[in-house]
Amino acid sequence: MTSRVPSGATPVGFAFARVTRRYGATPAVDDITLEFGAASVSALVGSSGSGKSTLLRLLLGLEWPDQGRVLFGGSAVTADNVARIRRACGYVIQTGGLFPHLSAAANLALLPRHLRWTRAQIDARMHELAALVNLDAPMLARYPDELSGGQRQRVALMRALMTDPPVLLLDEPLAALDPIIRHQLQDELLKIFAAIGKTVIVVTHDLAEAAFLAPRLILMRSGRIVQDGSLQQLREQPADDFVSRFIAAQRVLPSA
Amino acid sequence: MNSLRLLLVVIGLACCGLAGATTPSATAIVVGSKNFTESVLLAEMLRIEAQRQGLAVEHRRALGGTAILWQALQRRQIDVYPEYSGTLMQELLHDLPPHTDLDTLRQRLATIGIGISAPLGFEDGYALAVRADTTERAQLRTLSDLHAHPELRYGLSNEFIDRADGWPGLRAAYALAPEQLQGLDHDLAYRALQDGAVDVVDVYTTDAEIAAGNLRVLEDDRAYFPRYDAVLLYRLDSAARVPALVTSIANLAQRISADAMRRLNGAVKLQHRDESEVAAEYLGQAATTAAPSKTVALLARVWQRTLEHLSLVGISLALALAIGLPLGIFAAGRPAFSHAALAVTSMLQTVPALAMLVFLIPLLGIGAKPAIAALFFYSLLPIVRNTIAGLAGVDASLRDSARALGLPAHIRLLRIELPLAQHAILAGISTAAVINVGTATLGALIGAGGYGQPILTGVRLGNLGLILEGAIPAAVLALAVQALFQVIGRMPRTRRASRT
Numbered sequence: 001m002t003s004r005v006p007s008g009a010t011p012v013g014f015a016f017a018r019v020t021r022r023y024g025a026t027p028a029v030d031d032i033t034l035e036f037g038a039a040s041v042s043a044l045v046g047s048s049g050s051g052k053s054t055l056l057r058l059l060l061g062l063e064w065p066d067q068g069r070v071l072f073g074g075s076a077v078t079a080d081n082v083a084r085i086r087r088a089c090g091y092v093i094q095t096g097g098l099f100p101h102l103s104a105a106a107n108l109a110l111l112p113r114h115l116r117w118t119r120a121q122i123d124a125r126m127h128e129l130a131a132l133v134n135l136d137a138p139m140l141a142r143y144p145d146e147l148s149g150g151q152r153q154r155v156a157l158m159r160a161l162m163t164d165p166p167v168l169l170l171d172e173p174l175a176a177l178d179p180i181i182r183h184q185l186q187d188e189l190l191k192i193f194a195a196i197g198k199t200v201i202v203v204t205h206d207l208a209e210a211a212f213l214a215p216r217l218i219l220m221r222s223g224r225i226v227q228d229g230s231l232q233q234l235r236e237q238p239a240d241d242f243v244s245r246f247i248a249a250q251r252v253l254p255s256a
Numbered sequence: 257m258n259s260l261r262l263l264l265v266v267i268g269l270a271c272c273g274l275a276g277a278t279t280p281s282a283t284a285i286v287v288g289s290k291n292f293t294e295s296v297l298l299a300e301m302l303r304i305e306a307q308r309q310g311l312a313v314e315h316r317r318a319l320g321g322t323a324i325l326w327q328a329l330q331r332r333q334i335d336v337y338p339e340y341s342g343t344l345m346q347e348l349l350h351d352l353p354p355h356t357d358l359d360t361l362r363q364r365l366a367t368i369g370i371g372i373s374a375p376l377g378f379e380d381g382y383a384l385a386v387r388a389d390t391t392e393r394a395q396l397r398t399l400s401d402l403h404a405h406p407e408l409r410y411g412l413s414n415e416f417i418d419r420a421d422g423w424p425g426l427r428a429a430y431a432l433a434p435e436q437l438q439g440l441d442h443d444l445a446y447r448a449l450q451d452g453a454v455d456v457v458d459v460y461t462t463d464a465e466i467a468a469g470n471l472r473v474l475e476d477d478r479a480y481f482p483r484y485d486a487v488l489l490y491r492l493d494s495a496a497r498v499p500a501l502v503t504s505i506a507n508l509a510q511r512i513s514a515d516a517m518r519r520l521n522g523a524v525k526l527q528h529r530d531e532s533e534v535a536a537e538y539l540g541q542a543a544t545t546a547a548p549s550k551t552v553a554l555l556a557r558v559w560q561r562t563l564e565h566l567s568l569v570g571i572s573l574a575l576a577l578a579i580g581l582p583l584g585i586f587a588a589g590r591p592a593f594s595h596a597a598l599a600v601t602s603m604l605q606t607v608p609a610l611a612m613l614v615f616l617i618p619l620l621g622i623g624a625k626p627a628i629a630a631l632f633f634y635s636l637l638p639i640v641r642n643t644i645a646g647l648a649g650v651d652a653s654l655r656d657s658a659r660a661l662g663l664p665a666h667i668r669l670l671r672i673e674l675p676l677a678q679h680a681i682l683a684g685i686s687t688a689a690v691i692n693v694g695t696a697t698l699g700a701l702i703g704a705g706g707y708g709q710p711i712l713t714g715v716r717l718g719n720l721g722l723i724l725e726g727a728i729p730a731a732v733l734a735l736a737v738q739a740l741f742q743v744i745g746r747m748p749r750t751r752r753a754s755r756t
Binding site: 057060061062083084086087089091093095097098099100101102110111114159 | 653654656657658659660661662663664667671672675676
């Protein structure tokens with residue numbers, strides 16, 4: 001059992017090999033093959049229902065592929081190793097996923113305590129992360145419903161990073177926030193990604209946010225990958241008409 | 257600590273305390289009696305007589321109907337109880353003809369280890385009675401006359417309606433077809449008759465109300481009813497173990513005439529005198545139970561019954577939690593199993609309490625055990641159902657967040673899912689507890705004590721004060737239990753868990 005605070009875990013890559021996941025007859029993920037290199041930062045972009053969240057859930061073993069294999073650090077995700085893989089991934093969802101009956105600090109301590117960290121180790125890590133995500137320490141004593149939306153997402157990000165996992169999976173982490181907080185957190189996330197050096201996937205339906213946070217954009221539609229490349233590639237060599245329309249759909253403020 | 261765990265600890269401690277508080281005393285002989293005055297009086301006389309012989313005797317009063325006493329005797333829960341010869345032949349030993357003599361009866365009973373005393377001196381048969389004005393209006397004298405009056409409303413005691421020697425045979429023998437027939441408690445039937453709510457009731461021929469209420473007993477002109485000589489039934493092994501019991505029983509032989517019995521019944525039922533006192537007086541003995549000051553006695557009685565009642569409710573609830581919570585947890589997320597679990601627990605819920613008690617006596621005897629078992633069965637449905645519903649109601653995104661954290665299943669259950677479901681689960685436990693407080697009053701029918709004891713006695717003796725002595729604390733306890741759960745539900749952590 002690990003009983004020290006891990007620091008600087010070696011980044012790990014993962015891959016999807018011809019993965020299909022159906023809900024009834026409709027495929028949510030349709031024969032997808034993708035590779036994510038260690039310490040890479042990528043964004044999965046697409047409208048809702050395009051299958052981008054399902055990819056994260058397949059990686060975490062919250063769902064299982066009907067066909068194909070999900071590979072984590074070279075080995076397939078199975079029922080036997082899924083617990084280890086989940087602990088190797090920090091996961092943040094749109095609503096934060098904080099447990100409402102536990103204070104922010106108790107939410108953060110949940111997994112470390114199960115891993116038998118000492119109180120001092122947990123506190124030290126908590127304060128280190130609070131500084132990283134710009135959260136005032138007194139907020140940690142509060143319950144989730146006593147925190148603002150932005151504070152909740154900061155705590156959720158802290159919870160995902162508590163045990164310093166090599167992978168960070170963010171599923172629409174900023175979608176529920178107002179534009180100002182959102183803008184601020186986008187800046188902070190960019191800094192955090194650079195500081196922690198982990199393999200990161202951000203899921204978002206906002207192309208501007210995706211392009212701001214990640215050098216690699218994977219545009220999805222109906223469970224398939226439409227295009228995989230940089231913003232420049234998407235702009236200059238759109239794979240099809242959908243890519244162009246998706247890019248064109250980003251509204252810029254009208255000039256005064 | 258979350259409130260669900262707190263509650264479990266409280267219930268656990270309460271049970272330990274109560275279990276410790278009720279220690280059995282050294283008793284040589286246990287006398288049982290049925291749930292009507294005459295039976296209680298006869299058993300009381302035997303108790304006094306046996307005490308005079310130097311025996312330590314306990315009288316478990318007014319346990320219930322024939323089935324319960326007969327079972328209790330066979331199960332060694334009691335050593336002796338008053339019975340009637342007709343009941344033996346008609347109801348308990350179906351293979352004997354209705355007019356079997358006492359010696360044959362004695363031989364037959366000996367084969368199952370039971371002894372029968374000499375007759376106590378009087379017969380208390382079944383009969384049908386009507387108000388005097390009804391006899392005049394309808395020209396009634398005999399049971400045969402009833403045939404021509406199907407419009408009369410019958411209010412018969414439930415036991416009489418069901419007994420082989422009761423209504424089914426009587427109806428056939430006299431070709432009766434009343435338009436209205438209701439099952440009533442025997443003691444309430446007299447009141448219903450006086451109030452004009454019914455016209456015909458079944459009576460025992462030694463009932464004091466017959467003369468007092470100016471009622472007419474209809475003649476059994478076709479000799480349908482067998483003889484109901486009062487006797488004592490006892491366990492032969494108890495008699496061998498305690499020879500003084502045989503002496504005490506023999507001392508009561510031919511001691512009580514029908515007139516005397518009617519007078520004694522009247523002293524208790526109509527003059528509201530104490531049964532022990534009346535019995536002792538008749539035997540020429542001083543009452544053996546010194547009456548302490550009335551208020552102290554009342555408080556002590558209520559306190560004792562509160563302990564009994566709480567232990568019935570507490571222990572059954574603790575057992576139901578111990579079984580129901582794991583069952584609900586296991587069933588949650590297993591639709592086929594949860595359907596089966598809910599079907600079984602719902603079915604248990606529909607078994608009437610009295611039927612449940614009678615089923616349980618052969619397995620558990622009489623007293624607290626079968627009552628606790630019955631309450632346990634009734635508690636399962638709300639607990640299992642609410643546990644399943646509570647766990648199913650946990651937000652899917654929170655459930656997934658817990659899984660994605662990499663927490664093992666048991667930690668997720670204990671730290672996340674159960675706390676989030678605890679509002680629903682607490683509501684289920686609260687429902688079970690409140691229902692149990694009410695249902696536990698029926699435990700008095702099988703000697704489990706509790707608030708039901710004064711209620712039953714009060715109904716039997718027509719004593720409103722006694723009824724209230726049980727009914728008021730029961731209502732207060734139900735409210736207190738309800739309030740307790742509301743307080744637990746309002747604890748800050750609990751409230752927070754409900755806001756997902």
